[in-house]
Amino acid sequence: MLEVIRTIPIEYYVYLSSVLFCIGVFGVLVRRNAIVVLMSIELMLNAVNLLLAAFSTYLSNAQGQIMVFFIMVVAAAEAAVGLGILVMIFRNTKSTDISLLDRLRN
Amino acid sequence: MKALLILFITAIVALFAGLTHNRKLLQPIAILGTALALVATAVDMMYGDATGWNDHFASMMQFHSYGLAFSGVVLVSTLLIMGLTGWGFRDLQDTLGDNYGLFLFSLCGALCMFSFTNLVMLFLGIEILSIPLYVLAGSRRDDPDSNEAALKYFLMGSFATGILLFGMALIYGATASFNVKDIAIAIIDGRHSVGMTHVGIILILIGLFFKIAAVPFHFWAPDVYTGSPNLVTTFMSTVVKTAGIAAFYRLFALGFIGAIEFWSIAVAGVAALTMIVANVTAIFQTNFKRMMAYSSISHAGYLLLAILAAAQPGSAGAILLYTLTYSIATICAFAVYMLVAEQNNDGNFSAFNGLSKKEPYLAAAMAIAMLSLAGIPPTAGFFGKYFLFSVVFDKYPWLVVLAVINSAVSIYYYFKVIIAMYFSRETETYEVSTPIGFRLVVLAGLGLIALLTLIPGSIYGLI
Amino acid sequence: MNTLVPLIPFLPLIGFLINGLFGKNLSKTVVGLIGSGTLLGSLLLTVACFNQVGASGPIQSTLYNFMSVDSLHINFGFLVDQLSVWMMLIITGVGFLIHVYSIGYMHDDEGFYKFFAYLNLFIFSMLLLVMGDSFLMLFFGWEGVGLCSYLLIGFWYENREYGKAARKAFIMNRIGDLGLLLGMFLIYKTFGSLNYAEVFAAVQTVRVAPEVYTAICLLLFIGAMGKSAQIPLYTWLPDAMAGPTPVSALIHAATMVTAGIYLVARCSVLYNLSPDAMHFVAVIGLVTAIFSALIGLRQNDIKKVLAYSTVSQLGLMFLALGMGAYSTAIFHVTTHAFFKALLFLSAGSVIHGMGGEQDIRKMGGLRKAMPITFWVFLIGTFAISGFPFLAGFFSKDEIFVHAFAHGGGMWWGLASLSAVLTAIYMCRLLYVTFFGDFRGTEEQKHHLHESPLVMTVPLMILAFLSIVGGFLNTPHFMHLGNPQWLAQWFAGIGLNNAPTIALNELHLEESTEWSLMLFTTGLALVIIAALYFVYGNRKNLPVSDEAQTGPSKWAAHKFYIDELYDFLFVNPIEKGSKLLHYYADVWAIDGLVNGIGKGVQTIGAEFRKLQNGNIEYYLIGMVAGAVLLLLTVFM
């Protein structure tokens, strides 16, 4: 029995990751630079990873950590594609400011 | 699984064929691959064992009538869409192979979403479906609209993914498993921490609501639909919608059925909101594509009704029939729209003025498609709506009344097209030339609609 | 015989079809012959019927089952009993004469064939009315004659005024018809049938509250009011004079307008059970008689005068009915048919001679120009004024006697007042028209001529009838001829034995009756004489309507009743129609419907603003939605 499990209630991990997750959300909402927004999303994903890892340890069940791998996979893929799109847009508009994107509306 | 493999291989073949210089082959390859996948699905459907839970794929996926049937729906849709690509991709020659490849990849994702038995597979499926679409939305790289669509879709999509994942993590924590079956058992037996389950369910709901574009998670849809290339929009509004709702139903009917009392509140509310907002907003659109975007949102609203009836028998069949009729009608409509709009660079309803005189058959096809989308008897769309309403009427009469009123409202905007085509006396001067591919697709689409009108039961009773 | 009975109405129908369909291509003589010939045929058949009825009671004849809905079985069948056969005689007889007359009168009209077609159609409907064996059959004829009068009043349709008059007649009749219809419903509801025989049989067995009988009788009477031009539904009859004169004679004097009398007489069984209704009928009749006579005093259109006199005579008939003196009423119907037809036709002859002029102030001294017409008109006038031993003398006198017996002095006084007034305006008419010297234009004087034989012969026949008609039913106390013959004839079907008041139980001393008769007769003679000195010579002619003052002005303007009706009913309905259309229908209801659509669109415009293309808004919207959904966890 790990002393983590003994000493730290699982709630703490839940709260911590919730806080991190919401900070990420806040970042997404508040930043105008698409790249930073993307980073905030990565932060959200990490919060999820932390939670999964914690659960997997507490449940002594490996699935959680496996899931973390897949999330990393997806994060990487998304980062690649997302940055690609950013570059493409920057090429056209010379900006990564998402507030300027409102050609499509109504 | 066969279909999945066939599609994957076809995609790779298409990629390589794209590198070579004989691009003429691409469309035939894609069509052939999709057709083969369809055949494979049909074969599984007929001869594969469709009994109980089988763990052929390490309890990750399970190809039974449900998944196979929906695979059939999206494969048919894709087949029709592939028929349009020949002319639709005419100015994407440099990335032609990639385009085909990405279409097929995201189709693979859709197939995963129909047959998952594990949240991991659901998650991967959603991502495989989405990531190629982020790119495809922006596949007209020099078109700012396309770019904007891509970025909006990508940012909001990955944001939604984050929420979805948080939900999955909580569910895992609550039930100690990603396996849908175990989750279901845990919830039914009450061996789970209710709070975490409920929060998890809500967060997963949000992720899926985003995928099927339900209010208030629909904001991406109109913009992305409008900005994306027409074919991609067609694909999104048919395949993605189908995949989203099918996965939704599968997860909630298999996994979370034990908590239906809890989540049906949220779903009912969102369904009502979706129907109202989408239909009412669509009234004001002047651009056909945008109108179709809102219409697809409203259809998501109707489909959510079936989720509410997840416990009822026949609800799956209702979704199946609905998605099929909806997809076919949408594809027909978009086929005609592409011809008209891209040939005179005008996406507004006025572009259709007097089409009935110049191209009576296209006009007729469009009209029938619109009637079917509006769910007016005896078009197939009516039966879709009918079965949907009939399964949920017992539990949620007020929602059905709302849906009924909304579908009456929807007539108003669907008929704008018909009015333009048939009743407006002033006619545009452009000429419409119809490639053979489009003729075939439209014809096939009409044929299917007619068939579904005659024997809707055969689909409804399939699962 | 029974098999031949249907022929009586259908012969004129055949005439109508032939003239209506092919008349255009037939010569006027042929048309005239067909028109009158068919009618002559039914006249002869009627006579035959008359004999048989006299010999062996009523004749029943059924053609086919018109309709039967659960307990309601209506046959297209005829019932020929004493009452109906008598009416048939009047209709076919007088009708035939008028047909013949019309051949001459309408000779120069291009609508000749149409005119005869309509006349035949009218006879057909009128015969249905009196011959039908059920209330519904009666209703067929009832509305049919209304239709024909509409067609014939509007015969010269180029004139919009005539069209209006025709419409007025039809609609006023319809108002009455509604009453009749509802009455029929009530009868059906009460007695479970509409067939005379069954209903009157059921009256004996079915026991219902007397109010029901009163209701039935009043509803039926509303119908009678419309058809027989009683207050308040009388105003159409004077306007109906727009039609050709033979029409006025046939429809608006001799036959159609007496349908109301027939109806009440037919339902005597019901009326006898409801004294209130009887009383009401009597009052209406009396008031109408006096009121219209007053108006008649100051009319200068020869036909209008006759029209108002008709109204007042009908009033007298209803007075008689109101006292249960059914046979008396029918008797007066008969004599009235004779002399009023005579008067109208001779008036027609005058108008014919004057080339269409109808204003008596432009006439005068016509007796030299058209002697026959003058003499027959004279006879008619005297007959209606109650000159001894002429038709009107007997029939009216009977009515007065009943008035005295029923209501006492007051009723008798008022009734004879109306008689006095009648005498006054009729003589005024006679003298102003035929005496003094001619006041028309030159070419009128020129054109002035006696009418051809085809017109004058019927006049003479009618004149003869007006002289002898009274002897059908002489009072029992002056023992000449066959006293009370007609009364006995009707007694055969139980008319005239109303429990309340009936001739036989009438306890009047013969001396009283004599004195009453002598008084009225004397009065009539005095008036006839006196009026000659007032109007006989060329002085004090009737002045123009404008110049008139006081009561006579009111009378000349018909007491402004038409204006009153316009003010009370016509204008409100027409204005209301417009208002209802614009405000209620278009503005309110349709506005609401469209408003809902507009509302949805406005909401759409608002929702549209949410989609402002700015991704941060979308994201924050999603987060807000997420929060809302999470709140459901706490529920």
Next chain:
Amino acid sequence: MSLLLILIPLIAAVFLLVARPGMGRQIALLVTLANLAVAAYAALSFSPGGETAQFQFSVPWVPSAGITFSLGMDGISLLLVILTNLLAPMIVFSSFSRNYDSESRYYGLVLMMIGALNGVFLAQDGLLFYVFYELALIPIYFICAIWGGQDRIRITTKFFIYTFIGSLFMLLSLLYVYLHTGMTTTPLVPGGNVHSFLWSDLVAVQLSPESAWWVMLGFFLAFAVKMPVFPFHTWQPDTYTNAPTGGTMLLSGIMLKMGVYGVIRWMVPLAPEALHVWSPIFMSLAVFGIVYASWIAVKQTDLKRLVAYSSIAHVGLIAAGVFAWNKAGLQGSMLQMLNHGINVVGLFFVGDLIERRLGTRSLSEMGGIAKSAPRFATLFMVVMLGSVAVPLTNGFPGEFLLLNGVWNYNVWMGAAAGLTIIFGAVYMLRAYGLAMFGEPTAETANFADLDQRELIILGVIAALVIGLGFFPQTILGLTDSSVTRILSTVQF
């Protein structure tokens, strides 16, 4: 036989719409005549006293949901089938007078409509009924919106949505009753036992009063809009005025009978438990509508609009007779549905004829036509009398029975409804007078009299007006036993 009535026109319609042959009108006329022949044969071989529906045709449609493609006719259906197929040739034939562009399309749509209408009257299955009910809406929408008048698009769209909303509520009601039918195991669904949409099964359902209340409301909304009953009528005058005459004839002559038929066949038998609660309201609406509409008609100057309002009044009376739900009322409504169809088609034909000659529908610009066109004047008169319900024309027996039915339901309503015979005379005679009487104007002076075709059409109509006026029993006999049977589904 039942199937033929539907298939002949539908197939012909598809042929006309797809192949667009040159001689569309002739084909259409032939097809309608063929249909008339079939209908006549059905009427002759129909046994009036027969139990339940005859000429049954029934195949499973969606066995897994208990939906059957089931046709058949009892007296009531037969009557309406006769009406439909009797008017169809006249409507088609009368359209010959106008030259519509792309006419094969026009006639194709008309035929489609005819087929759908037959379907509505023959359907023995709830969903089938609904499907035909809507299918009838689509062609008429196109007819009105393509060949209609000035403001056609707005008006027809409004008409479509309005009626569609109504019928959707009917669908809900049907659905509710359907979901309460007993589970019947069908050989068609192996092992599965399903609800049933068959009329016989739906009628068997016993609903609780409050649910019946809702069900009846749903039905009423659909049928009230279709008939239309006050206050759901406002789409009608505009639509009638704007539609091409053929369309107006279809709408007023046949289509609004769908509403009445629906009430008789579906609304009351399926939710009889609520009739006594609803009928006072329905009755007062209907009766009020009669007075209201005929009052408005009094001052209309547009001939078509006037006929439209008069039609609202007449249908209001029919509706009142039905809601009264007694023998006289129902039989009267049967008779009157047929007669109103004939008369209103005649009236609209007359209106169209005048409009073609003078280029106007405004009564104020007419007058004196009788002088220049006596034949026309006579036949118009006959038709007019028919709709004024003068005895011995077809209008009378029906109106008599209807008023009697309403009177039996409630004396005062009967009296109020009776006002229609006065108002009817007022506005009809006014219209006739303004149009035909008076001095001819410059235009009307050389108003051509009827040509061969018009003479045939109006002649036939006039003949029907008189004939049915003399022999109403021929019609009443057909429907008598069926009406009794329907009546027996409700016990007060």
Next chain:
Amino acid sequence: MTLAIFLTLAVVSVIFALIVVFTKNPVHSVLFLILTFFTIAAQYVLLNAQFLAIVNIIVYAGAIMVLFLFVLMLLNLNKETEPQKSVGWKIAAGIASGMLLLTLVGALKGTVQIPIPAESNSQIGLVKNLGRVLFTEFVVPFEIAGILFLAAMVGAVMVGKRDLKR
């Protein structure tokens, strides 16, 4: 002791995360995000998921963040040029995410009790174990992830391509 470590790590990671969000300069954001990832990796270690910690550092801090940095440099956004949102907007965003946090925590509070097995093996976080699970139970998603990567790669290449037209 462990609790102390946990709390310090938690506080630090939260602070770093906040800096990531609030700092004006994108480059600083990247750097602080990397630091945040390190703290999280430390948490993994604490949770006895060493392999996860390694991978986290390698993949995230190593690969992904470098990619971000690279793009930032490429588009030279590395100065404080990023236009800021209005204060009102920031407050709105703060309220929104704050509400989200509140509802999340509020909903989860007190309900978090998970079935902790009596004897938990501390080996699950080790490569050997993870590998076994990954290649037996999770082999299908593992393969499927290949499709994902391929798709992502193709997509990235495709959007990255310069147009032939230009």
